[in-house]
Amino acid sequence: xxxxxxxxxxxxxxxxxxxxxxxxxxxxxxxxxxxxxxxxxxxxxxxxxxxxxxxxxxxxxxxxxxxxxxxxxxxxxxxxxxxxxxxxxxxxxxxxxxxxxxxxxxxxxxxxxxxxxxxxxxxxxxxxxxxxxxxxxxxxxxxxxxxxxxxxxxxxxxxxxxxxxxxxxxxxxxxxxxxxxxxxxxxxxxxxxxxxxxxxxxxxxxxxxxxxxxxxxxxxxxxxxxxxxxxxxxxxxxxxxxx
Amino acid sequence: xxxxxxxxxxxxxxxxxxxxxxxxxxxxxxxxxxxxxxxxxxxxxxxxxxxxxxxxxxxxxxxxxxxxxxxxxxxxxxxxxxxxxxxxxxxxxxxxxxxxxxxxxxxxxxxxxxxxxxxxxxxxxxxxxxxxxxxxxxxxxxxxxxxxxxxxxxxxxxxxxxxxxxxxxxxxxxxxxxxxxxxxxxxxxxxxxxxxxxxxxxxxxxxxxxxxxxxxxxxxxxxxxxxxxxxxxxxxxxxxxxxxxxxxxxxxxxxxxxxxxx
Amino acid sequence: xxxxxxxxxxxxxxxxxxxxxxxxxxxxxxxxxxxxxxxxxxxxxxxxxxxxxxxxxxxxxxxxxxxxxxxxxxxxxxxxxxxxxxxxxxxxxxxxxxxxxxxxxxxxxxxxxxxxxxxxxxxxxxxxxxxxxxxxxxxxxxxxxxxxxxxxxxxxxxxxxxxxxxxxxxxxxxxxxxxxxxxxxxxxxxxxxxxxxxxxxxxxxxxxxxxxxxxxxxxx
Numbered sequence: 001x002x003x004x005x006x007x008x009x010x011x012x013x014x015x016x017x018x019x020x021x022x023x024x025x026x027x028x029x030x031x032x033x034x035x036x037x038x039x040x041x042x043x044x045x046x047x048x049x050x051x052x053x054x055x056x057x058x059x060x061x062x063x064x065x066x067x068x069x070x071x072x073x074x075x076x077x078x079x080x081x082x083x084x085x086x087x088x089x090x091x092x093x094x095x096x097x098x099x100x101x102x103x104x105x106x107x108x109x110x111x112x113x114x115x116x117x118x119x120x121x122x123x124x125x126x127x128x129x130x131x132x133x134x135x136x137x138x139x140x141x142x143x144x145x146x147x148x149x150x151x152x153x154x155x156x157x158x159x160x161x162x163x164x165x166x167x168x169x170x171x172x173x174x175x176x177x178x179x180x181x182x183x184x185x186x187x188x189x190x191x192x193x194x195x196x197x198x199x200x201x202x203x204x205x206x207x208x209x210x211x212x213x214x215x216x217x218x219x220x221x222x223x224x225x226x227x228x229x230x231x232x233x234x235x236x237x238x239x240x241x242x243x
Numbered sequence: 244x245x246x247x248x249x250x251x252x253x254x255x256x257x258x259x260x261x262x263x264x265x266x267x268x269x270x271x272x273x274x275x276x277x278x279x280x281x282x283x284x285x286x287x288x289x290x291x292x293x294x295x296x297x298x299x300x301x302x303x304x305x306x307x308x309x310x311x312x313x314x315x316x317x318x319x320x321x322x323x324x325x326x327x328x329x330x331x332x333x334x335x336x337x338x339x340x341x342x343x344x345x346x347x348x349x350x351x352x353x354x355x356x357x358x359x360x361x362x363x364x365x366x367x368x369x370x371x372x373x374x375x376x377x378x379x380x381x382x383x384x385x386x387x388x389x390x391x392x393x394x395x396x397x398x399x400x401x402x403x404x405x406x407x408x409x410x411x412x413x414x415x416x417x418x419x420x421x422x423x424x425x426x427x428x429x430x431x432x433x434x435x436x437x438x439x440x441x442x443x444x445x446x447x448x449x450x451x452x453x454x455x456x457x458x459x460x461x462x463x464x465x466x467x468x469x470x471x472x473x474x475x476x477x478x479x480x481x482x483x484x485x486x487x488x489x490x491x492x493x494x495x496x497x498x499x500x501x502x503x504x505x
Numbered sequence: 506x507x508x509x510x511x512x513x514x515x516x517x518x519x520x521x522x523x524x525x526x527x528x529x530x531x532x533x534x535x536x537x538x539x540x541x542x543x544x545x546x547x548x549x550x551x552x553x554x555x556x557x558x559x560x561x562x563x564x565x566x567x568x569x570x571x572x573x574x575x576x577x578x579x580x581x582x583x584x585x586x587x588x589x590x591x592x593x594x595x596x597x598x599x600x601x602x603x604x605x606x607x608x609x610x611x612x613x614x615x616x617x618x619x620x621x622x623x624x625x626x627x628x629x630x631x632x633x634x635x636x637x638x639x640x641x642x643x644x645x646x647x648x649x650x651x652x653x654x655x656x657x658x659x660x661x662x663x664x665x666x667x668x669x670x671x672x673x674x675x676x677x678x679x680x681x682x683x684x685x686x687x688x689x690x691x692x693x694x695x696x697x698x699x700x701x702x703x704x705x706x707x708x709x710x711x712x713x714x715x716x717x718x719x720x721x722x723x724x725x
């Protein structure tokens with residue numbers, strides 16, 4: 001790839017491997033084994049929150065994306081308001097608002113449901129644009145063929161438009177899921193015992209800042225890679241034989 | 244030959260279509276008898292594709308009425324007055340019309356067989372088995388029985404267009420519309436599609452309207468040729484007469500230009 | 506429980522306004538770092554040396570794909586280990602700047618990739634030094650088209666400054682939490698902070714679009 005400079009995966013892997021080995025060496029001197037159990041516990045919490053919030057985000061994204069294209073004005077306005085509010089403020093603000101303010105309205109939730117709610121709503125707002133974009137990208141000819149075959153608008157959306165839009169949506173949703181994963185680190189600030197929370201605690205206890213945080217960053221990176229592979233696999237399965 | 248019938252299968256009465264200031268169809272009157280094969284020719288922008296698209300309810304009518312099989316397409320009669328029809332009426336009348344598009348518009352996420360089964364199952368309410376039998380017959384008729392489990396991406400343009408024809412026929416329409424169905428095909432694939440259309444005309448009772456640039460085919464196949472110019476029918480008549488002895492100057496110019504292009 | 510105490514809201518407004526200044530300072534300083542460091546990283550990424558290119562690329566991907574909060578903690582806690590004491594504000598701004606530098610480097614990379622090969626070749630033919638090539642020829646062409654994308658990241662960073670509250674930087678969110686913990690009324694301060702960000706976000710979105718249009722008209 002001449003334009004990419006001389007970036008080569010081979011050199012990257014060599015660098016990464018060397019860093020990893022160096023890390024192992026440093027870590028072995030630093031009581032590495034004592035870190036892993038609490039960090040893995042935290043990672044499990046992170047994964048659970050990520051999965052649940054991603055599911056919520058997809059639901060909100062679909063509702064808001066379709067809602068924004070609805071012929072009924074009140075539905076459109078509701079969708080637009082939701083999208084603008086949750087994109088115009090950051091996940092942390094939303095998280096804190098739900099955590100500190102909801103009790104005032106008599107709604108007391110545990111930190112984990114609050115976390116899932118805030119992150120799901122936040123990423124769902126961005127997802128709405130992904131949904132809308134994918135549906136609008138389905139060629140006009142598909143709509144016309146469906147009309148020519150006398151399909152009702154519901155049948156058309158359900159059987160023809162959405163299946164094509166969903167395949168187009170998968171890569172952008174993959175990126176959003178990774179953004180959501182990164183955002184789960186914030187839940188440590190509302191006392192959820194996730195990976196970041198554990199890292200913070202371990203750091204306070206042992207002051208092995210470099211090792212702990214580099215290890216934790218790599219764990220997040222690892223989860224992100226899993227998400228990427230899963231999404232690519234999903235895309236491949238959905239387009240089996242198609243092209 | 245068109246069978247004698249007291250009522251045209253398709254009737255355009257003073258139909259007008261505007262895009263902003265541009266008048267694309269100007270008070271068009273056109274009658275098509277049952278089982279008649281009409282070829283529509285003319286320069287681009289003359290409104291020929293709009294005629295088909297309005298009949299298929301892909302475009303709104305700005306004036307006049309279109310009737311199909313004796314009923315108004317987009318209006319119903321109430322107390323002798325014509326009022327805009329509701330969705331149910333529209334779908335009932337539209338069900339009598341089928342269309343094949345220039346760019347095929349096959350559903351890419353379905354096999355050829357599934358493309359042909361989709362509408363019969365979800366619109367006509369046929370069972371999966373009935374729909375499958377019908378689809379397989381039609382695909383065999385267009386010569387693609389062996390490709391029924393292929394996705395459109397694996398088919399050539401000519402094959403895709405033949406599937407599109409089978410798909411439209413699966414709905415058992417009375418009127419079939421062909422919108423420049425060979426214009427997007429490589430020349431060597433045009434013949435297979437025209438052959439299917441010939442068979443259709445010979446073996447089935449179908450009213451057919453075709454917008455086409457294939458003058459040779461129109462001459463040999465159509466019962467009537469309409470030459471469109473600037474939103475109106477400039478000239479129409481039997482193909483032998485229109486092609487060999489056009490009455491209007493514009494028709495002559497158009498035919499001469501088409502012949503030059505070879 | 507009454508809904509929104511407007512009296513209280515007005516009382517805390519001055520405190521919040523002072524904190525907003527800190528937020529804005531943090532944003533601009535952080536973005537200054539991000540804009541410059543991002544360009545450096547993008548240029549390194551395009552280096553002909555495979556080691557430099559891959560290391561820069563790997564570094565950018567690593568920073569981009571991992572949570573900024575951890576990076577903030579890292580910068581905040583790591584310096585004291587080596588005996589260097591830096592205030593929380595500085596640490597936070599450095600971490601944010603580094604994180605957003607990775608986003609900006611991708612933006613710059615797109616801008617640099619869009620420069621036709623001929624420009625590089627003409628500069629080489631005129632025997633321009635690499636510095637002059639970048640400074641005089643490439644950057645003036647690469648940067649204007651990507652300014653809107655950079656603008657969006659500026660807004661993004663602005664919205665992420667509340668993260669600095671995690672290391673006790675007294676910006677808007679931290680101030681809101683302090684007010685809340687002192688008065689037990691969280692609704693007004695946090696809602697006001699949210700409203701402030703929302704309004705600023707909407708205004709800047711319009712601003713970025715205007716900027717885009719202006720740039721478009723200038724370049725004809």
